[in-house]
Amino acid sequence: MKLQSLFSLRYFASLLLLVSLFAASCSNDKGKVEGVNMLYGTDSKVWKTAKETDTTGDKVKQTDAQKQEELRIFANGTYNMTGASGAVSGKYTFDQAGKTITMTPDGATTSNTFAVETLTDDKLTLKSADGAALMLEKE
Secondary structure (H helix, E strand, O other): OHHHHHHHHHHHHHHHHHHHHHHHHOOOOOOOEOOOHHHHOOOEEEEEEEEEEOOOOOEOOOOHHHHHOEEEEEOOOEEEEEEOOEEEEEEEEEEOOOOEEEEEEOOOOOOEEEEEEEEOOOEEEEEOOOOOEEEEEEO
16 A cells, blocks of 8 residues: 555656646746846847847747848947948837837938837847737847
């Protein structure tokens, strides 16, 4: 009888461990906004589009040109976006407490503010005021 209860306990412990590992591996970083240095690493960091959704949350198919676009964020508060249609440079401010980033292109009189839904060392998700989202991954 003791052997059977020991087996049941081992089985239960193994099952609990597997469920915990599965849950940890499937964890979602959404809502996790770490420090500003996650934006730029030690000096600068290149971000590439992983996924994009429209205002209704539907996935937007990326063209080959869009897949080549990149966003480089620098520690000095500047950024540079490059793609097939050219390059745009500007300045940004990051509000960690408010979970927003405001980007102002050089020479522009208006800026764009995005909600930062996720910011980790390798993931950045920006959401516009209309609900469209851009999920970026570290290159």
